[in-house]
Amino acid sequence: MAKVVALIPCAGQGKRMGASVRKPYLEVHGRPLLTYTLDVFQKHPLIDGIVLVVESDAVKYCNEEIVYKYGYTKVQSVVAGGEERQDSVLCGLACLAEDTGWIVVHDGARPLIKEETITKALQTAFEKGAVVVGVRVKDTIKVVSSDFSICKTPERQTLWQIQTPQIFRRHIMVQAYEKAVSEGWTGTDDASFVERFGEKVYIVEGEYSNIKVTTPDDLIYLNAMLKVEDYAYRFRL
Secondary structure: OOEEEEEEEOOOOOHHHOOOOOHHHOEEOOEEHHHHHHHHHHHOOOOOEEEEEEOHHHHHHHHHHHHHHHOOOOEEEEEEOOOOHHHHHHHHHHOOOOOEEEEEEOOOOOOOOOHHHHHHHHHHHHHHOEEEEEEEOOOOOOEEOOOOOEEEOOOHHHOEEEEEEEEEEHHHHHHHHHHHHHOOOOOOOHHHHHHHOOOOOEEEEOOOOOOOOOOHHHHHHHHHHOOOHHHHHHOOO
16 A cells, blocks of 8 residues: 655744744753654554655754654654755655655644644545645735735635645655746645646645744744643643
């Protein structure tokens, strides 16, 4: 059976965090932020392997102080990423084994993803082919012009805030990325590459708690959530 591999890019600078330590390695309740994300995929029964994409000077550290130290046996490779996120994803795709059938792309800084959401997204992907996780937009959204005047108010019920994981058949994702690179096109998320390639992408509803830790406020939220009984139990805190 084709294997399911989680591709976890975390090679970003994390400049908006304003910390001296890179975001994936910030200490949260006594261990690096990245370990919480890896915990979920290590334990998930449908995930066969993990590829971790980090900054080039962090490969040795991640192998020794993250993968080996915390016993992440599913991690197949720790590879150096590129300048932009899509460069890092390409680096991860390049090292996948031939028997990889499905790619589950998930941000390294989204540690609160729930196992049941991954399961639901995978089951939908197996049926539909391409899936992203997201949540319905709560606020009214305005389209604004360069002079800050409002141009349009989209119907809120059609708007979703997109998260990760994003799941695709391996060959479709690889071809979509190769086409974009050859044409010099840059996307904002993995789904945008696949959409542009002509594939229909479906959405699975996730949770508002599945935040991407980007700013100091997000770190406060994460610390608070990890004190909630469900999360504390899950991460053995």
